[in-house]
Amino acid sequence: MKPPHLGCETARIKEGVNCAILFEMPSSTLTHLECPECHRKFTADRVQTFCTDCRSPLLARYDLAAASRSVTRDQISGRRRGLWRWAELLPVRLERFRLTLGEGDTPLLPAPRLGAQLGLKNLFIKDESSNPTSSFKARGLAVAVGRALELGRKEFVIPTAGNAGGALAFYAARAGARAHIFMPKDAPRANQEEVRASGAELQLVDGLISDAARLAGEAARRHRWFDVSTFKEPYRLEGKKTMGLELAEAFGWDLPDVILYPTGGGTGLVGMWKAFAELGSLGWIGAGRPRMVTVQADGCAPIVRAFQEGTPRAEPWEGAQTLAAGLRVPAVFADRLVLRVLQESGGTAVAVSDQEMLTAQGEMAQMEGIFAAPEGAATLAGLRRLREQDWIRPTERVVLFNTGSGLKYL
Secondary structure, three states, rough: OOHHHHHHHHHHHHHOOOOHHHHHOOOOOOOEEEEOOOOOOOEOOOOOOOOOOOOEEEEEOHHHHHHHHHHHHHHHHHOOOOHHHHHHOOOOOOHOOOOOOOOOOOOOOEEEEHHHHOOOOOEEEHHHOHHHHHHHHHHHHHHHHHHHOOOOOOEEEEEOOOHHHHHHHHHHHHOOOOOOEEOOOOOOOOHHHHHHHHHEEEEEEEEOHHHHHHHHHHHHHHHHEEEOOOOOOHHHHHHHOOOHHHHHHHHOOOOOEEEEEOOOOOOHHHHHHHHHHHHHHEEEEEEOEEEEEEEEEOEEOOOHHHHOOOOOOOOOOOOOOOOOOOOOOOOOHHHHHHHHHHHHHHEEEEEHHHHHHHHHHHHHHHOOOOOOOHHHHHHHHHHHHHOOOOOOOOOEEEEEEEOEHHHHHH
């Protein structure tokens, strides 16, 4: 079954016919939003941000019984590749708002040479650098911008360490919407230039992403722009969860044993865990779950510190410093959710140095042909640490996430 959102466009362009006549449209089964702390429900049919009572992100909920009746996992696997083939489990209802630049379905690559070096028989790298704007941020912003447009918003603002700003800028351009990007002055030049190239407004900020977030929030309130900051709207998470959906499919619906993920704001980690829960409710996977591992920089490791101390919240990190821009996130808004994932999965949290990242970046390039961003290379450094501690067994299936291209740092 081919995905109607691409076939439809072809038919509309060539013949001007009604898409609904030619294709059965996959429908979102989105029902409502929910606060994971107080479990209050929010309507999904108007713009929402976060639960102000709990200072918590909102999670999208779906009618999974209806989804299981309307589509099978084999049907989804048979659709044309791309993020939107999972439409029943994504929040955008109308096909015309399903923005795409070709995101999703990134390769899951065996890493046999690195695996042999580390004594692992089943090591894989999920390489997100082939996404539009060369990072995993494309997934979240495609869905967040599409859903906000569907709900009537046309002007966006985001604070970013770099990659999310580029992704918002280009998806807004794709939709003919306006975007305003607040980015630290020392963010990688490639990120700055891609924002400028898109026609979005770029505001360079003295300080960290937390300083950019403060200024972006003030601008959002003053101009009534829609703020798509990490976890301060519900739908970037939904785009990121497709990484987990793809992993389940790639492993024949039998999840890997360990996933190492570079964690700044934590959207991907939480998103994948949510994806696994939804797939379990659908009956598409069994009860087994991966042990989830957060990898951070030792110069900015609020989640690692909180996990090691056993606290339910992660205090902001003072004096954050690391060459990995995406890991220089001193305050994690969804800290409770991230820590819960680590605890529920039996996972752990590891901090690595910038030098370890650079060494791992070279190893990944020279041994597997993947030029990872420092954030992605951090997962290899973290894996090496966990193998030294015998936390991972030689026969376990292990997935490293490279979240972006090393070219962004040139």
